[in-house]
Amino acid sequence: MTAPATTTTVLAGGRVVDPASGTDAVLDVVVTDGVVAAVGADLAAGLPEAGVVDCAGLLVTPGLIDLHVHIMAGLGNFCVEPDEAGVDRGVPTVVDGGTSGTATFDISRRAVIDHPDTRTNVLAFIDANQLYLATKDFIAHRLHIADHEGNLDLDELAACAERNADVVVGCKVRACHTGDPRHSPFLDGAHKALPNLPIMVHLGRFPHTPVIPPRTLLEALRTGDIVTHAFRGGGGMRGPDGDVVPELLDAVDRGVILDIGHSGTDFRFREARQLFDRGIMPDTASTDLNLFNVNGPVFSLTETLTKLLALEMSLIDVIATATVNPAEAIKRSDVLGALAPGRRADISVMRLLDDGPYPVSDGHEVVDSPLALEPVGSVRAGEWIPVPARVPSYAADGWSWTAPPDDQDW
Numbered sequence: 343m344t345a346p347a348t349t350t351t352v353l354a355g356g357r358v359v360d361p362a363s364g365t366d367a368v369l370d371v372v373v374t375d376g377v378v379a380a381v382g383a384d385l386a387a388g389l390p391e392a393g394v395v396d397c398a399g400l401l402v403t404p405g406l407i408d409l410h411v412h413i414m415a416g417l418g419n420f421c422v423e424p425d426e427a428g429v430d431r432g433v434p435t436v437v438d439g440g441t442s443g444t445a446t447f448d449i450s451r452r453a454v455i456d457h458p459d460t461r462t463n464v465l466a467f468i469d470a471n472q473l474y475l476a477t478k479d480f481i482a483h484r485l486h487i488a489d490h491e492g493n494l495d496l497d498e499l500a501a502c503a504e505r506n507a508d509v510v511v512g513c514k515v516r517a518c519h520t521g522d523p524r525h526s527p528f529l530d531g532a533h534k535a536l537p538n539l540p541i542m543v544h545l546g547r548f549p550h551t552p553v554i555p556p557r558t559l560l561e562a563l564r565t566g567d568i569v570t571h572a573f574r575g576g577g578g579m580r581g582p583d584g585d586v587v588p589e590l591l592d593a594v595d596r597g598v599i600l601d602i603g604h605s606g607t608d609f610r611f612r613e614a615r616q617l618f619d620r621g622i623m624p625d626t627a628s629t630d631l632n633l634f635n636v637n638g639p640v641f642s643l644t645e646t647l648t649k650l651l652a653l654e655m656s657l658i659d660v661i662a663t664a665t666v667n668p669a670e671a672i673k674r675s676d677v678l679g680a681l682a683p684g685r686r687a688d689i690s691v692m693r694l695l696d697d698g699p700y701p702v703s704d705g706h707e708v709v710d711s712p713l714a715l716e717p718v719g720s721v722r723a724g725e726w727i728p729v730p731a732r733v734p735s736y737a738a739d740g741w742s743w744t745a746p747p748d749d750q751d752w
């Protein structure tokens with residue numbers, strides 16, 4: 343499976359599934375100098391064997407994108423290393439979900455995003471505040487920094503996003519209020535400072551600091567804004583009668599994006615079934631991967647995708663939630679989310695196991711999936727990077743975390 347670095351790598355004989363083009367066929371993919379040179383049948387013939395990765399029986403997709411992870415390792419106390427969320431789990435691109443505010447973003451960039459040891463393509467949503475620290479004890483909320491208007495500097499927010507435009511894809515907002523529950527100065531401020539970038543908001547509460555109610559939050563979102571943890575239980579997407587609230591239907595109609603943002607407690611099969619039955623589907627799948635969920639119940643992006651398969655979404659729709667859809671959500675579909683000649687070679691290779699049942703857990707409920715996805719490797723910046731070790735999963739490792747606290751997410 344391992345191929346030495348060469349200028350040409352061929353992913354040979356895999357089932358290429360690319361929702362961006364509707365492709366689903368057994369094809370070879372030729373990568374030359376970091377660019378997809380060709381996608382077609384029988385392209386590997388005559389090429390030196392050393393540059394060929396045998397993908398027979400495997401899925402070959404555009405490079406997976408995990409839209410919500412926490413990988414600013416060393417900032418706060420709960421991040422995983424970028425490659426642990428990224429290429430070591432077969433995911434060439436990850437997007438940090440607002441671990442850093444603007445005041446610490448430049449050092450986070452030097453220490454993590456641009457660090458020579460980081461092989462994963464790292465993008466980021468910045469927190470709207472100057473100071474935000476994602477910690478297990480919610481220090482930014484406990485000290486009332488997260489809901490202190492003095493922590494906002496909208497000029498610096500705009501400047502930080504501009505200065506880091508190559509990696510900053512938007513803003514993460516914890517929609518706290520400062521007394522008037524009809525308005526969040528942090529959400530309003532982010533919209534004002536970044537009129538053209540998506541805002542990712544957290545659906546749910548925080549300890550210590552009040553947030554605006556879900557229906558008010560949904561009403562305040564623009565086209566292209568992203569609701570993460572959208573399928574958490576009790577998130578206010580459905581009213582007391584169980585029906586979808588009109589504010590959610592309106593938001594979906596105007597193009598607000600619904601993201602899984604699994605986390606330890608923020609994805610519930612029960613809630614997802616209710617919303618799926620009413621036609622409310624996830625646009626993007628993401629893990630919210632951090633130190634406290636990486637060994638269960640989340641494990642990996644591919645395990646999260648397996649959970650969507652368990653809920654009977656089709657394979658091509660599931661692959662779309664981690665490729666073309668997140669690429670569009672972060673306005674990077676010119677370089678990410680599709681597999682076609684001339685494009686940068688970010689590619690994922692997975693094994694589709696079809697001899698289930700494969701049990702998966704949302705942290706509360708175990709469901710048997712007939713199918714499971716398992717990461718094999720990825721092409722990142724033209725280089726084939728095999729997944730170095732078996733990635734843990736519920737099916738193989740189980741999970742013994744009891745009674746997770748609510749809102750263990752950031």
Ligand SMILES: [Zn+2]
Nearest residue numbers: 439630751752
């Ligand atoms: Zn998060």
